[in-house]
Amino acid sequence: MIVRNTLHRPVRTAITVIAVAVEVTLVIMVVGLTSGLLVDTAKRTEGIGADVMVQPPSASIFMAFSGAPMPMAIGGKLQQLEYVQAVAPVLVQFNSVNGLDLVYGIQPESFRAVSGGFVLHEGRELQDANDILIDDVYARAKKVKLGQKLHILEHDFHVAGIVEHGKGARLFVLMSTLQEMSGAHDKASVFFIKSDRTDHTPAVMDSVRMLLPRYEVRALKDFISLMTSSNLPGLAAFINVMIGIAVAIGFLVIFLSMYTTIIERTREIGVLKSLGASKGYIVEIILSETALLCLAGVAAGIGLSYLTRLILLKVFPSLPILITVKWMFLAGLIAGAGGLLGASYPAWLASRKDPVEALAYE
Numbered sequence: 001m002i003v004r005n006t007l008h009r010p011v012r013t014a015i016t017v018i019a020v021a022v023e024v025t026l027v028i029m030v031v032g033l034t035s036g037l038l039v040d041t042a043k044r045t046e047g048i049g050a051d052v053m054v055q056p057p058s059a060s061i062f063m064a065f066s067g068a069p070m071p072m073a074i075g076g077k078l079q080q081l082e083y084v085q086a087v088a089p090v091l092v093q094f095n096s097v098n099g100l101d102l103v104y105g106i107q108p109e110s111f112r113a114v115s116g117g118f119v120l121h122e123g124r125e126l127q128d129a130n131d132i133l134i135d136d137v138y139a140r141a142k143k144v145k146l147g148q149k150l151h152i153l154e155h156d157f158h159v160a161g162i163v164e165h166g167k168g169a170r171l172f173v174l175m176s177t178l179q180e181m182s183g184a185h186d187k188a189s190v191f192f193i194k195s196d197r198t199d200h201t202p203a204v205m206d207s208v209r210m211l212l213p214r215y216e217v218r219a220l221k222d223f224i225s226l227m228t229s230s231n232l233p234g235l236a237a238f239i240n241v242m243i244g245i246a247v248a249i250g251f252l253v254i255f256l257s258m259y260t261t262i263i264e265r266t267r268e269i270g271v272l273k274s275l276g277a278s279k280g281y282i283v284e285i286i287l288s289e290t291a292l293l294c295l296a297g298v299a300a301g302i303g304l305s306y307l308t309r310l311i312l313l314k315v316f317p318s319l320p321i322l323i324t325v326k327w328m329f330l331a332g333l334i335a336g337a338g339g340l341l342g343a344s345y346p347a348w349l350a351s352r353k354d355p356v357e358a359l360a361y362e
Helices: 001-007 011-046 073-079 108-115 136-142 175-182 197-213 220-227 236-263 264-276 280-316 326-351 356-358
Strands: 052-055 084-095 101-106 120-123 131-135 151-152 155-163 171-176 190-195 214-220
Touching: 011 236, 011 280, 011 326, 052 175, 052 197, 052 220, 073 084, 073 190, 073 197, 084 108, 101 108, 101 175, 108 190, 120 136, 131 136, 131 151, 136 155, 171 175, 175 280, 197 214, 214 220, 236 326, 264 280, 280 326
Parallel strands: 101 171, 131 155
Antiparallel strands: 052 190, 052 214, 084 101, 084 190, 120 155, 131 171, 151 155
16 A cells, blocks of 8 residues: 555655655765765875875875975985885875866985886876876876876976876976975975885884974875864865755655645545544554655665766766765665654644544545
8 A cells, every 4th residue: 555655646756756866866975975085095195105104293184285384304304214215205286277186296216216106108207397297097087198288287287108096196297396386495295204114114103203293194004094074174064064955855855745645635544544543553654655765765866876976987087986885874864864754744744633624625
């Protein structure tokens, strides 16, 4: 009977299922996009191959927000510490033209000593002041070719080479060029340190903390665990607001759908109550129908999430979207809870109808 009741008004049922699906998709995609960006950034940073990362006091782990307050002379002091094999200073700039990308200003020799060097797909490494290296993901996403001019940071660069992705940023220029462009002369945003042996990393970190007691010293192997929405001011609030909007959409649509259903089925409810149906039985029918609609909406929402991700990856190949079983489950719970809450008043209203008045309803 429950299935038959939901199919009695196919258009309304379809709209309700679609609304719940949109709610689920919105939750999954918002969390998936933010989580994907954070995890992708963490993996690329970890892929540099360093053991320790040194940032200025109170610096965010999100290097785009860290600026360039550290003098380059710190690198020489770090290099002299015991167990330190190599130190690579990096100047980080945030590019928001035609996308959101980090640009690394590097010294090729020191960066190679820490990271092991780039894997070149085409072209050569950085030599001239206007050279830029791009990774293969960026080249594919932006359709940039070797030798092409690339306008970023209000400057025209020459694409000297296309490299394998996974070395921190997607765009690399000479540090001296980026320092000149940003007015950060003799400054760096972060120092990457390579230990002579992995088991010496804790000792290196202790030495750095003694040398620079107020600076942020982090192990790269723990970097992924640090990249969460709670560590970026405002991101957790944004996610919560978007989830709240999604819940409101599902709540209102379910409420309207079930309230209208109760009004239309007043006589049917009167017949059931005249035959001895209890209030609990009436409430159970309404909530069961709601649960069925929510279940269908959750299934449709999960499918729509994967379809949306597929479309976005076709349009934006470099955009990481992480869909996890955990958030599919949580999105389903959120949608189900919102739907049942939205149906609670209509169900209560139906259970209180007087059978005589209900049978006389036109």
